[in-house]
Amino acid sequence: MSKRVVITGIGALTPIGNDISSFLDGLKQGVSGAGKITRFDATGFRTEFACEVKNFNAEDFLDRKEVRRIDPFAQYAMVVADQAIIDCGINLETVDKSRVGIIWGSGIGGFTTFEEEIEGAGRAVGVPKYNPFLIPKLIVNIAAGHISIKYGFSGVNFATVSACASANHALIIAADNIRLGRVDLVVCGGSEAAVTRAGIGGFSSMKALSTRNDDPLTASRPFDKNRDGFVLGEGAGALILESYESAKARGAKIYAELLGSGMNADAYHITAPEPTGKGVIQCMQYAMKEAGLSTSQIDYINVHGTSTPLGDVAETHAIQSVFGDDAYGINISSTKSMTGHLLGAAGAIEAIASILSLNHNFIPPTINHFEDDPEIDARLNFTFNEAQQRDVKAVMSNGFGFGGHNTSLIFGRV
């Protein structure tokens, strides 16, 4: 690879914090972002809770007309993109905007818009009338479009869509475009706003969600024996990826380097993990090879770990296949125990959690651990319940999406 790619800006809007500093506090303290659903009346749904973004008022960031014309998933994108752009310190007056791209992931896109419009159309008598903003609010790529329009960034621009791997794909494709010299800097990440009737209802029907309605705070419990599904989350994360030369030339602060990435497919089933884990194993190996690291050099793995019965075991076995006995010396954690599962935004906030781990020398915990699962090797260090201090030099972050999409990223210090 010709060019090194570094991270020079970050922004987050999550169920445990609406900016980087509160997100970092949440990760250190091990707080849960779960609670009873407020977005709609979920009474009677099999799952009545989720990890929602709290105290978010779109009008604090966007004008009234924009708020109406932009679905929450793209509003979230604009808010975190703004945080990251400010954080990276580029001069918006002097930067060559044709050298700035945007690659933005979302698993579903404008779900709220879709649901409201289609339900409205269903109630109509005769030929339904559709709002002219239905399509431009709904389409997944519109988040990247809005960010480009707001800042005038006219480099490479599109969306990545691979369910829960969407944001990881955004980062990988952003880095590739920098390495190919098409752009110097990319605003990338992911956002999701799927806490809607159809979102909860759809995942519920798949039996994918936890139904621990009597105790939402402890429902997301990856690797615990009594885990019973994921907790739907929402929010967004943005990262500024930049060529090392560009960052150096302008004296930017550098959080981390994207050392390597892997992406492939299980080619097996739409939702179930492939039983031998060979796709996931190969994906992690691709990332390790690209990073040029040995298995003893990874300090922390931020796992996909969604708290589903099958997925957590499969990922654990795959990690042990890749890392062998070195796996016992690695800190592993699922920050989804705190944030819930942000689907197409998950990879972005987990990349940020990984970078914060590198910068602050701590491992965010896997909270809500009560009982070991006999199917999971208890000698592995899942960083249960409390954050741990560690000198962190390299971190792997995994993300897998329905459809069998696997992604793995490795970040390191510069």
Place this chain on the structure above:
Amino acid sequence: MSDIAERVKKIIVDKLGVDESEVTSEASFTNDLGADSLDTVELIMEFEKEFDISIPDEQAENIQTVGHAIEYLESQVSA
């Protein structure tokens, strides 16, 4: 101001995110109130919903200012 004019202005303020003071009779949706082609389609739909009428496309094309909208709707609704 007629009740219809009040309701029309309320819709315009809400949909276009403009101040009430800007919503004068002469104000053009596109030239003065910042509406794009999608906004104007949506405005017509909102008028239809509010007044429970159907505005044919050829009529909708002629509704370019606040005054046009009020005038047209008054003629249709009071009829």
